[in-house]
Amino acid sequence: MTAPAxxxxxxxxxxxxxxxxxxxxxxxxxxxxxxxxTMGNTNFRYNLTIGLYLASLGLGAFLFGRRKRDDDTLxxxxxxxxxxxxxxxxxxxxxxxxxxxxxxxxxLGVSFVAPGVQLAIHLANHGLIVVIGLLSGYELPLLxxxxxxxxxxxxxxxxxxDYVGTLCAxxxxxxxxxxxxxxxxxxxxxGLLNLLTALYLQTQRGGLERPVRLAVTVLAALALALCIFxxxxxxRFAVDTxxxxxxx
Amino acid sequence: xxxxxxxxxxxRPPEILALTALLSFCSIVYEFLxxxxxxxxxxxxxxxxSLTIGIYIAALGIGTWLAGRADPARRIPTLHRVELGLSLxxxxxxxxxxxxxxxxxxxxxxxxxxxxxxxTGYPRPIHDPLVLFALACQLVTIAVGILSGYELPILxxxxxxxxxxxxxxxxxxxxxxxxxxxxxxFGLLLIPKLDLLRTGLVVAALNLAAAAWLALRALDxxxxxxxxxxxxxxxxxxxxxxxxxxxxxxxxxxxxxxNFPVPTSxxxxxxxxxxxxxxxRIRTPYQDIDVVWDAHMQSRPDLGLIxxxxxxxxxxxxxxxxxxxxxxALVHVPTLLAGSAPRRALVLGAGDGLLARExxxxxxxxxxxxxxxxxxxxxxxxxxxxxMSQLNGGALDHPKVEVVIDDAFVFLRTRPGQYxxxxxxxxxxxDYELSKxxxxxxxxxxxxxxAPDGYVVFDYPLLTAANGPRAKTRNTAIMSTIAQAxxxxxxxxxxxxxxxxxxxxxxxxxxxxxxxxxAALGFPLETLDADRIAELRGYEFPYDIDTGWVNxxxxxxxxDLTDPRF
Numbered sequence: 037m038t039a040p041a042x043x044x045x046x047x048x049x050x051x052x053x054x055x056x057x058x059x060x061x062x063x064x065x066x067x068x069x070x071x072x073x074t075m076g077n078t079n080f081r082y083n084l085t086i087g088l089y090l091a092s093l094g095l096g097a098f099l100f101g102r103r104k105r106d107d108d109t110l111x112x113x114x115x116x117x118x119x120x121x122x123x124x125x126x127x128x129x130x131x132x133x134x135x136x137x138x139x140x141x142x143x144l145g146v147s148f149v150a151p152g153v154q155l156a157i158h159l160a161n162h163g164l165i166v167v168i169g170l171l172s173g174y175e176l177p178l179l180x181x182x183x184x185x186x187x188x189x190x191x192x193x194x195x196x197x198d199y200v201g202t203l204c205a206x207x208x209x210x211x212x213x214x215x216x217x218x219x220x221x222x223x224x225x226x227g228l229l230n231l232l233t234a235l236y237l238q239t240q241r242g243g244l245e246r247p248v249r250l251a252v253t254v255l256a257a258l259a260l261a262l263c264i265f266x267x268x269x270x271x272r273f274a275v276d277t278x279x280x281x282x283x284x
Numbered sequence: 285x286x287x288x289x290x291x292x293x294x295x296r297p298p299e300i301l302a303l304t305a306l307l308s309f310c311s312i313v314y315e316f317l318x319x320x321x322x323x324x325x326x327x328x329x330x331x332x333x334s335l336t337i338g339i340y341i342a343a344l345g346i347g348t349w350l351a352g353r354a355d356p357a358r359r360i361p362t363l364h365r366v367e368l369g370l371s372l373x374x375x376x377x378x379x380x381x382x383x384x385x386x387x388x389x390x391x392x393x394x395x396x397x398x399x400x401x402x403x404t405g406y407p408r409p410i411h412d413p414l415v416l417f418a419l420a421c422q423l424v425t426i427a428v429g430i431l432s433g434y435e436l437p438i439l440x441x442x443x444x445x446x447x448x449x450x451x452x453x454x455x456x457x458x459x460x461x462x463x464x465x466x467x468x469x470f471g472l473l474l475i476p477k478l479d480l481l482r483t484g485l486v487v488a489a490l491n492l493a494a495a496a497w498l499a500l501r502a503l504d505x506x507x508x509x510x511x512x513x514x515x516x517x518x519x520x521x522x523x524x525x526x527x528x529x530x531x532x533x534x535x536x537x538x539x540x541x542x543n544f545p546v547p548t549s550x551x552x553x554x555x556x557x558x559x560x561x562x563x564x565r566i567r568t569p570y571q572d573i574d575v576v577w578d579a580h581m582q583s584r585p586d587l588g589l590i591x592x593x594x595x596x597x598x599x600x601x602x603x604x605x606x607x608x609x610x611x612x613a614l615v616h617v618p619t620l621l622a623g624s625a626p627r628r629a630l631v632l633g634a635g636d637g638l639l640a641r642e643x644x645x646x647x648x649x650x651x652x653x654x655x656x657x658x659x660x661x662x663x664x665x666x667x668x669x670x671x672m673s674q675l676n677g678g679a680l681d682h683p684k685v686e687v688v689i690d691d692a693f694v695f696l697r698t699r700p701g702q703y704x705x706x707x708x709x710x711x712x713x714x715d716y717e718l719s720k721x722x723x724x725x726x727x728x729x730x731x732x733x734x735a736p737d738g739y740v741v742f743d744y745p746l747l748t749a750a751n752g753p754r755a756k757t758r759n760t761a762i763m764s765t766i767a768q769a770x771x772x773x774x775x776x777x778x779x780x781x782x783x784x785x786x787x788x789x790x791x792x793x794x795x796x797x798x799x800x801x802x803a804a805l806g807f808p809l810e811t812l813d814a815d816r817i818a819e820l821r822g823y824e825f826p827y828d829i830d831t832g833w834v835n836x837x838x839x840x841x842x843x844d845l846t847d848p849r850f
Contacts, residue, residue: 094460199345203338218839
C-alpha cells in the first residue's frame with residue numbers, strides 16, 4: 037500500500053460503489069431479457085441468470101482474496117473498463133452467438149437443435165453472465181478494502197451503497213430504462229456510466245501515467261453516448277442483421 | 285475493527301461459514317415468497333417483483349447499518365434473536381399477506397361500496413386502492429430485510445475474530461453461494477413441489493434450526509437455558525401453521541375465486557366458503573393452473589351445464605360456459621373470410637385442446653394440426669381430466685393432431701414447416717414478460733412459417749371507439765407491430781365479448797361474413813347466428829400505423845394493459 041490515497045474520500049467511494057452495483061444489475065437484467073429472446077423460456081432464463089450472477093459474484097469475491105497487485109485504485113480502474121466493455125456489448129454478443137450458431141449449423145449441415153450446437157450456445161451465453169458477475173464480485177471487496185483504508189473506515193458504508201445501487205437498478209430497469217431506451221440503449225447507458233467512473237478515477241490517479249488507456253476510454257465513451265441517442269437505429273440494425281434470419 | 289478485542293466465539297470457522305450459507309439461502313427465499321404472494325394477488329409481475337427486491341435490498345442496507353451500531357459484546361445473542369424473528373416471520377408472512385388481502389376486500393366491498401353508493405349513486409367504487417394495500421404489505425419485506433441485514437456483519441466479525449484476520453471475502457463468498465442456492469431452489473424445487481405457505485414453513489424451520497444451533501453451541505452458559513426455551517413458542521407457531529396449512533390454502537384460494545363481487549362479513553365468510561367445493565390448484569414450473577368449479581354459480585349438472593373455469597396464474601383463461609363463443613369465432617370466422625379451411629394448421633398455446641377440437645370439425649378438409657404448448661402439465665390436464673377431456677372431445681389424442689411441447693418462440697425459430705393457418709392463443713400481455721409474445725420478432729417468425737396464401741389469427745384485447753381515446757393507442761400498438769413484421773393484410777374483428785386480429789402476407793379480397801357462409805361450413809355452429817354476424821360486421825376498431833409503437837423484445841412498448849395509455 038505505497039500509493040497515496042488521494043481519491044478515496046467516502047463520497048467518491050460511495051458514488052463508485054453505486055455505479056458498479058447499478059450497472060452490474062442492469063447488465064444482468066439485460067442479459068436475461070436478451071437470452072429469453074434467443075433461447076426462449078423466459079421464467080427459467082431469469083432464474084438461471086440471477087442465480088449464475090450471484091454465484092459468480094461469490095467467486096469474484098474469492099478471487100479478490102488471492103490478488104497480487106497492491107495498487108487498489110489502478111486495479112479498480114481496470115475492472116471498471118473491462119466491466120464496461122463486456123457489459124455494454126453483451127446483448128449484441130448474445131445475438132451474434134445466435135446468428136453465428138445458425139450460420140455454422142447451416143454450413144456444417146447439422147440441425148440447430150443438435151446437442152453440440154446447443155452446448156456451444158449455452159456455454160457462450162452463460163459465460164457472459166459469469167464474466168460480468170466475476171468482475172462485479174471482484175469489485176465489491178476491492179471497494180470495501182479501499183473503504184477500510186480510509187480514515188473513517190467506511191467498509192460497511194460500501195456494502196450499504198452497494199445494496200442501494202442494486203435496488204435502484206431493479207426499480208429503474210423495468211419501469212424507466214427499458215421503456216425509454218430499449219435493450220441496446222440501456223446497455224450503452226450502463227457502459228457509459230462505468231466508463232465515466234473509470235475516466236474520473238483515471239484523471240485523478242493514473243491518467244497521465246497511462247495516456248493510451250485514457251484516450252481509448254474517452255473515445256469509447258463518445259461512441260456509447262452516440263448509441264444512447266441513436267438507440268432506435270442501433271436496435272433496428274442489431275435486429276435486422278443478427279436476429280431476423282430468414283427461416284425455412 | 286473496533287478498539288475492544290472481543291473474545292472469539294466457540295463456533296468453529298466452518299460452522300460459521302455453513303451458517304452463513306444457510307441464512308443467505310433463507311433470506312433470499314423470503315424475498316421471493318413475498319414478491320410471489322403480491323404478484324398472485326395483484327397480477328402485476330414486473331412492478332411487485334422489482335419493488336419487492338428493491339425494498340428488500342434497501343432494508344438489508346438498514347439492517348447492516350443498525351448491526352454496525354450494535355453492542356459488539358452481544359453478537360451471538362443478537363444473531364439468535366434475529367433467527368427467532370425470521371423464523372416467526374417466515375411462518376406467518378404469507379398467511380399474514382393473504383389474510384390482510386381478505387380483510388382488505390371485505391373493507392373494500394363493504395365500506396367503500398357504501399360510500400360510493402352514497403356519493404356517486406353507483407355501487408362499485410371507481411378506484412380500487414389495491415396498490416396501497418400491496419405497499420402496506422411491504423412492511424413484511426422491510427422486517428425480513430432489516431433482520432437479514434443484521435446477519436452478514438455479525439457473521440463477518442465472528443469469523444474474522446475467530447480466524448484472527450479479515451475474513452470478509454470468505455463470508456461474502458459463502459453468502460453469495462447460499463443466495464444462489466436459494467434462488468435456484470425456489471424456482472426449480474420449492475415452488476414446483478410446495479406452495480407458498482409450505483415453502484415459507486420449510487424455510488422458517490431452517491431458520492429455527494439455525495437459532496437452535498446458536499443456542500446450544502454458541503450462547504454463553506447463563507443465556508443458554510433462556511435461549512433454548514425461547515425456541516418453544518416459535519416451534520409451536522410453526523406447528524400450528526403446518527397443521528392448518530391445507531385448510532388455510534383452500535380458504536385463501538376460495539376467497540380469491542368465489543368471494544368476488546359478493547360483499548359479506550368476516551363472520552359469514554368462513555361458513556359461506558365452507559359450502560363451496562375445493563379449488564384444484566396444479567403447480568407447474570411455468571404457472572399455477574387453477575380449476576374452479578362453479579365460479580359463476582351457474583352449474584346445472586342436471587341440464588349438462590358444466591360451470592368450469594380455468595385460471596392461469598390467477599388470470600382468467602377459459603370458462604366452459606362461454607368457450608364455444610370464443611373458439612367458434614377464432615377458428616371459423618377466418619375460414620369464412622379466407623374462403624376455405626386450412627389443410628395444415630399450427631396452433632400456438634391453447635394446450636387445453638379446445639382450438640384443436642374446433643379445427644377437427646373440418647373433417648377431411650384438414651390434414652394435419654401441429655399443437656405447440658410450453659407446459660406439459662397443461663396438455664396432461666387436457667387429456668386426462670374428466671371435464672376437460674369431455675370439453676375438448678379428446679382432440680389432443682386425435683391422429684391428425686401432433687402435440688409438441690416447446691416454447692412457441694423457440695419452435696418457430698428452430699423448426700422448418702409451412703402452414704395454411706396459424707392460430708395464436710396466448711395469455712393477454714398482462715405484463716412485460718407476456719408482451720414478448722406480441723413482439724415484432726415473434727410475428728416475423730410466424731410470417732416465415734406461413735404458406736404463400738396462409739393467414740394468422742390471434743386474440744387481442746382490441747377496443748372500439750366507444751372505449752374512448754385509449755382505444756386508438758391500444759389498437760395502433762399491435763397493428764403497427766404486425767405491419768412492421770411484414771403483414772400487408774391486417775383485419776381486426778370482434779364483438780362485445782371477443783376481439784381478434786386476422787393477418788396475411790399480402791392484401792387480397794376477403795369474402796363477406798354471412799349466414800349463408802356459416803351454413804356452407806357443413807356443420808352447425810352454436811354461437812355464430814345471424815345476430816352475432818351482424819354484430820361482428822358492425823364492430824370497428826380504430827387504429828393508425830405508427831412505427832413509434834412497434835413492440836420489440838429489445839424495446840417493449842406494450843408494457844401492460846393497466847397502463848393508462850392503453
